């Protein structure tokens with residue numbers, strides 16, 4: 001048992017470290033280190049602009065989507081090399097947030113189902129950040145139950161005509177392309193009538209309407225489709241096979257190892273180490289210590305769980321299911337930590353004005369943003385179902401709508 | 415990075431599991447639970463024959479000289495099987511104290527006997543309520559004679575010798591505490607068995623009246639040694655806890671697949687699935703913390719104090735969580751003597767206290783993290 005790199009890994013790490021050291025946009029170092037939630041606001045620049053510049057630089061030197069084949073914009077790196085790169089990229093990895101959906105989900109789907117021509121046309125630009133992709137899955141009628149979606153695609157000659165609505169689409173407002181799942185046959189059970197496409201977000205009939213979030217930021221959108229034309233060549237997978245194609249996407253979403261999951265713990269530890277109360281430093285209070293210790297072992301537990309997965313990768317094995325616990329643990333922890341940090345401040349904890357903010361307002365921001373961690377990318381409940389069914393082998397839910405044609409499923413009139 | 419046990423270590427784990435499933439079925443645990451034996455002597459002998467008792471003891475002292483990673487995988491299996499033997503007291507506490515602080519003669523006297531299953535040892539630290547603390551130690555040592563009372567002492571009623579923490583000074587500092595080795599079969603030692611939450615691991619009260627003792631380690635260094643022994647034992651016991659937690663999770667899962675209510679397996683109800691999923695989460699976090707503890711223990715890393723506290727807290731929480739919810743999933747059956755659920759529940763909650771309570775270790779963890787941060 002050891003934490004050492006193999007000689008090849010060490011050489012790769014040294015190369016990565018040297019490059020990051022020489023090329024990273026150091027002017028954002030302080031701001032990036034302070035932001036803990038992965039959703040960053042920069043003082044004087046747009047995250048998308050700074051991110052694009054960084055991604056482009058990386059791509060030119062072969063560090064963008066490095067685990068992809070060379071001809072598609074990567075460098076054919078091994079899974080463990082990708083993890084090492086992420087470790088070395090460190091806080092600058094936060095700049096890649098606008099590209100993560102593309103790199104983690106849309107790209108792999110195009111890679112698996114796209115034509116050779118499409119792969120060569122779209123993947124390198126996705127990798128270099130020149131073109132941003134979004135994921136058009138969730139709808140008002142189906143989030144957890146994605147297969148309940150209603151956006152229609154109807155064949156017309158060599159084209160498909162799209163009508164309907166998506167919702168919660170992160171980054172749609174700055175995306176160039178989207179991965180779109182549609183219903184092509186409402187007369188068969190719901191998982192069987194779906195088909196996947198990709199489309200140009202500037203296509204005629206696509207309308208993006210920003211949604212203001214509970215945390216007062218604006219990162220997701222509604223996307224409306226009115227008679228949007230998509231050529232059949234932009235179909236990914238067979239007609240009616242969209243569900244299986246979407247599983248590729250979602251599998252990639254959940255398997256991202258060494259993903260930068262914020263837990264809020266380092267910030268909380270520092271906060272409690274410095275916060276003066278009437279009775280002395282917060283961290284000297286046994287009640288505070290007890291809470292901190294519980295969060296500390298969750299945080300270290302997640303860290304070493306990912307190390308176990310990385311070790312499997314390093315040996316060329318497939319990691320086990322342990323990593324599926326990450327978001328489930330981190331989401332609730334963020335929320336609890338934020339609540340408790342403010343509790344320690346008493347009435348003043350509620351203030352969010354710049355001068356009064358506790359610890360520059362990071363816990364207030366964490367409080368308001370953390371609910372989304374427990375919803376986006378699979379809700380806590382869905383994740384528990386997945387662990388129970390796929391890891392522990394418990395029976396699936398009884399599905400009342402499984403074998404019913406989609407258009408016969410009751411809708412409560414909505 | 416290779417943050418995993420080696421194939422040989424995993425093989426040893428499989429061997430231990432196979433051996434224990436044959437030699438230590440729940441029926442064997444129940445013999446001790448029901449008070450028909452103080453511990454399982456056949457199993458103890460078998461463990462010695464397998465080389466498990468001395469796995470981390472150097473060859474020159476009669477052990478296998480393998481190491482602590484090997485001991486960790488065996489500990490996990492001991493916890494899984496609820497082995498009713500004085501393994502943790504003898505191997506994690508007494509043998510570790512001897513290896514850390516014993517003279518060659520002391521090691522030569524006791525370690526080979528431990529490895530051969532011929533001597534049971536323990537650590538006599540506590541004196542009634544409270545957590546490990548030099549202030550709580552009142553038992554005195556005058557010359558080579560001990561006077562005072564220790565309780566609870568794990569496996570104290572069946573132990574042949576004990577490492578005893580005694581007061582040798584009155585400055586109010588850690589240096590007031592020294593360790594002694596006492597042959598419990600000698601004169602001046604009175605042993606009283608105590609009833610406790612988990613009868614498969616006995617507890618006793620030991621009263622010393624001018625009991626003959628020999629120093630273990632230098633005078634005034636007792637507390638430092640105890641702290642190290644507790645850290646090492648914390649990691650090893652954490653592996654037992656993870657083994658127990660995993661088994662409780664499996665029992666709950668198996669029952670949920672088997673039990674039909676409302677016309678379907680109860681494992682198809684989300685309320686039950688989510689309980690089990692949460693058990694998996696806490697057991698997984700604990701296992702990962704334990705692996706880190708194992709690494710620190712086996713390499714004598716500077717991180718050991720912090721890693722040990724984290725493993726201890728995480729594994730304690732996981733075992734308690736899994737044991738109580740295993741009963742919940744079993745419904746009324748879980749509350750019977752006949753089903754094994756309560757044996758895990760008892761073990762989980764007794765083990766949670768043995769080396770000091772969770773709050774003690776939480777306090778220790780935060781202290782240690784602060785020290786590290788201050789040093790950085």
Ligand SMILES: Cc1cc2nc3c(=O)[nH]c(=O)nc-3n(C[C@H](O)[C@H](O)[C@H](O)COP(=O)(O)OP(=O)(O)OC[C@H]3O[C@@H](n4cnc5c(N)ncnc54)[C@H](O)[C@@H]3O)c2cc1C
Nearest residue numbers: 135136137138142143144168169170372375376377379381
């Ligand atoms: C910040 C943010 C960004 C997002 N970005 C994107 C994006 O880029 N692209 C995209 O396609 N989507 C995106 N989403 C949507 C996200 O995937 C969905 O919100 C999520 O899957 C939940 O779906 P829903 O909102 O429809 O809630 P519902 O599915 O209606 O769930 C409501 C509640 O019911 C529970 N529930 C539902 N089904 C079950 C079940 N079977 N068992 C137990 N409980 C159940 C849920 O856990 C939840 O608590 C984003 C969401 C957020 C919050």
Ligand SMILES: Cc1cc2nc3c(=O)[nH]c(=O)nc-3n(C[C@H](O)[C@H](O)[C@H](O)COP(=O)(O)OP(=O)(O)OC[C@H]3O[C@@H](n4cnc5c(N)ncnc54)[C@H](O)[C@@H]3O)c2cc1C
Nearest residue numbers: 673674675676680683684685686742743744745746747749
């Ligand atoms: C101390 C004690 C005294 C008792 N005294 C009496 C008495 O005097 N008279 C009497 O008639 N009975 C008595 N009972 C029985 C008691 O009512 C049952 O144990 C209880 O109803 C649970 O039923 P069960 O044991 O069959 O468990 P099960 O019904 O098999 O439940 C096992 C697990 O599955 C869960 N589960 C079951 N169905 C569902 C569902 N639909 N949704 C979600 N989860 C589900 C349960 O919550 C539980 O966690 C007693 C039980 C105890 C422990």
